[in-house]
Amino acid sequence: MLKTALPVFWIFLVAFGFHSPVLACTGIILKSEDGITVPARTMEFSFDIHSNILVVPPGTKITTLVLDEEREGFTYTAKYGFAGANGLDKPIVFDGVNTAGLYYGAFYFAGHAVFGEVNDQNRDRAVSSEEMGNWILGQFASVDEVIAALDTIEVVGSFVEEIQSVAPFHYALSDASGKSVVVEYTASGLAVHENSVNAVTNTPTYDWHLTNLRNYVGLTPFNKETIEVGSLKITPFGEGTGMIGLPGDMSSPTRFVRAVAFANTSLPSPTVDDAIFKAFHILNVFDIPKGAIRNPAHQNLADYTLWTSAADTGNRVYYYKTYQTQAVESIDVEKAVQGLSGPKVITMESGFQVRDRTADVKSD
Numbered sequence: 001m002l003k004t005a006l007p008v009f010w011i012f013l014v015a016f017g018f019h020s021p022v023l024a025c026t027g028i029i030l031k032s033e034d035g036i037t038v039p040a041r042t043m044e045f046s047f048d049i050h051s052n053i054l055v056v057p058p059g060t061k062i063t064t065l066v067l068d069e070e071r072e073g074f075t076y077t078a079k080y081g082f083a084g085a086n087g088l089d090k091p092i093v094f095d096g097v098n099t100a101g102l103y104y105g106a107f108y109f110a111g112h113a114v115f116g117e118v119n120d121q122n123r124d125r126a127v128s129s130e131e132m133g134n135w136i137l138g139q140f141a142s143v144d145e146v147i148a149a150l151d152t153i154e155v156v157g158s159f160v161e162e163i164q165s166v167a168p169f170h171y172a173l174s175d176a177s178g179k180s181v182v183v184e185y186t187a188s189g190l191a192v193h194e195n196s197v198n199a200v201t202n203t204p205t206y207d208w209h210l211t212n213l214r215n216y217v218g219l220t221p222f223n224k225e226t227i228e229v230g231s232l233k234i235t236p237f238g239e240g241t242g243m244i245g246l247p248g249d250m251s252s253p254t255r256f257v258r259a260v261a262f263a264n265t266s267l268p269s270p271t272v273d274d275a276i277f278k279a280f281h282i283l284n285v286f287d288i289p290k291g292a293i294r295n296p297a298h299q300n301l302a303d304y305t306l307w308t309s310a311a312d313t314g315n316r317v318y319y320y321k322t323y324q325t326q327a328v329e330s331i332d333v334e335k336a337v338q339g340l341s342g343p344k345v346i347t348m349e350s351g352f353q354v355r356d357r358t359a360d361v362k363s364d
Helices: 130-139 143-152 206-216 251-267 272-284 331-336 359-361
Strands: 027-031 037-045 053-057 059-061 073-078 082-083 095-098 102-108 126-128 154-156 169-173 180-185 189-194 226-229 231-236 293-295 300-310 317-322 329-332 343-348
Touching: 027 272, 037 169, 037 272, 037 331, 053 130, 053 331, 059 130, 059 359, 073 130, 082 130, 082 300, 082 317, 082 331, 082 343, 095 130, 095 300, 102 130, 126 130, 126 343, 130 169, 143 169, 143 180, 143 189, 143 231, 189 206, 206 251, 206 329, 272 300, 272 317
Parallel strands: 126 154
Antiparallel strands: 027 037, 037 300, 053 082, 053 343, 059 073, 082 095, 095 102, 102 169, 169 180, 180 189, 226 231, 293 300, 300 317, 317 329
16 A cells, blocks of 8 residues: 645745755657657756655555655545656655556746645545655546546645655646646646646746746747848858857756757657657756756755656656666556556666677677
């Protein structure tokens, strides 16, 4: 059995937002010409969150409020099997896909996320913010089904010792039909935004990011031509002039603009394998090396890319690579859950490996 939570009084996370040890996750969506949607993302944190691959078969009993030491939530049975990356050695999926082709990803939303507080009146419908992945992937086959069910639960915050706060998430969802949304809980309540530009990052709210795109209406993948200013002919220095003005820092608004630019200018992918390949290449651009992002309040911590994932929603395959393991690995979710009597965790890291090709030079 997996234990998981939700509810009424809201918890505003502004104080935590300015001292958060992680703010840098980036997500994109690609679609192949054979009709398959591929959501992909990076996971950044300032310390190793000990992610592994959690595989949960259908029929698993899951109880909410697993991190709440004082209260137990409600128990439900997973209708669908699912697999993805967990964290902090907890039985909770932060990113994954289920056997119906529904993808879920939790993205940090510190400073804006507002959740309820669990009590005796709401604990029978409470799902904690960090446990939404289990509830969504275990219960639903489509984005529309999730949206219709959100009013039946109350999302609450449970204290997470490792970050000394509740988990301030918003949620990216995509399904096999191609529908994609971003779900946010703020002081204004629940908002479900259509992911109309194939990208998601962190704060501010999703609608703010869409408005900010108006500052970059001139971006194009096509190079600029020579222009005349008075009697002077001005020629470009070289390639890439269509993207002049594309911001290059690692803040959330900047990464959103860049994710939109790269996801929507990617060349067509004939097959889903091509789309998976391209998704990892695009997300290499967002790979954060240790030391580039630091918080003055936590000078011994530095955000870095722990892992990168992509999901084939058509064939129900979860792909990933990690900080240590740069080779892409995969889990066929439908095959993985077959015959499982209960949840299973497999190690995500395989270790850094280098293939020595020296001998090939001497071979005939």
